[in-house]
Amino acid sequence: MAAIAKILLLGSGELGREFTISAKRLGCHVVACDSYAGAPAMQMADEAEVFAMLDGDALRAAITRHAPDFIVPEVEAIRTEVLAEVEAEGHVVVPSARATQMTMNRDRIREVAAVELGLHTSRYRYAESLAEAEAGAAHTGFPCVIKPVMSSSGKGQSTVRDAGELARAWDYAVANMRGDRRRVIVEQFVDFDYEITLLTVRTRDGIRFCPPIGHRQERGDYQESWQPAAMAAPVLAAAQDMARKVVDNLGGFGLFGVEFFVKGEEVIFSELSPRPHDTGMVTLISQDLSEFDLHARAILGLPVPQPRLLGASASAVILADRDATAFGYAGLAEALAVAGGDIDVRLFGKPVTRPWRRMGVALARAGDTDAARRLAAEAASRVRINYDN
């Protein structure tokens, strides 16, 4: 194999797809894995493997069969105990088996951040029953946010305004949690002014920060993001200091998406991804090196320069609204014709639609972030999904 490195990619969604493109440009061989065939990254990769990554035996078999130089998780739902075992046997897990274990479970990363590192977080309690959730809410006060400790993209998450809504939130969390732990975190609702993702790259030559990314979420899932987010210098410095502490604790090399809420001068750590972040897709148009390029370079031990911002930019998601296997796209030309800035679109090639499933993203670069957000939203709205059934 005349590749510079072999990568086993665990998870093959849109983030893995762009990462695969970045890694392949640098001469890597990529084996893309996920639980279904034809996943976005598989369409770009050298090889594909379909299996349940929470199945420890299947995961270990894939690692043994491919003997990769780097194991690169792309989703959280992975049998991370196996990653810890193979790391101990000499495999390289990106960024580290510890990082994947801590971030797969909200309670574990919360303990690292709030207890071990003493970072400022929202008030919280864990609960394994409705009665414990009620006690948790008594501790946080209302409103509070209930989330399964194992979930992502807002799945199973709800905001509870009063005690009467708790039972429904508990049931919803239990019904939508993944993995095998019936546990939720009850978090104080933070009435933040804005929230950011701070893309933080841990390289052999030290830490690099991308300019902060602002974003807006609905149903716990991201709708639009923009870069740079306007922040006072001391507030950004405080976030950078916290991000540095967390990624140094987790260890390894690669890019992390560290999430914060900001209220006035107060910076509240929320959570992080030890991998490229969905809100960071804006870097596909905003930076000379995207978050995917930075992740690839950091993993491979290549030089990682300070990323350069090319201009104020934004991303806006393109969502499906129903279940379908037969569908097509229209309006791409109209989207790319949006005037007033530089426009681009990514369609992920997902084989089926679901209500709210992210199928693509529109990107825009303009004079300022407000203009970029307007253009990205306009471009996203012009891409239509035509359902045949």
Ligand SMILES: Nc1ncnc2c1ncn2[C@@H]1O[C@H](COP(=O)(O)OP(=O)(O)OP(=O)(O)O)[C@@H](O)[C@H]1O
């Ligand atoms: N305690 C809170 N107070 C106010 N808003 C919150 C709180 N927790 C979560 N949110 C809102 O919900 C969004 C999603 O929450 P969080 O990042 O914890 O979920 P997630 O499922 O891990 O999402 P992702 O995987 O996309 O990062 C946050 O970005 C924020 O907008």
Ligand SMILES: NCC(=O)N[C@@H]1O[C@H](COP(=O)([O-])[O-])[C@@H](O)[C@H]1O
């Ligand atoms: N917030 C995490 C996130 O955005 N993850 C991205 O979504 C994919 C799953 O999408 P799907 O649910 O449409 O298959 C994941 O594979 C990853 O690329």
Ligand SMILES: [Mg+2]
């Ligand atoms: Mg999040």
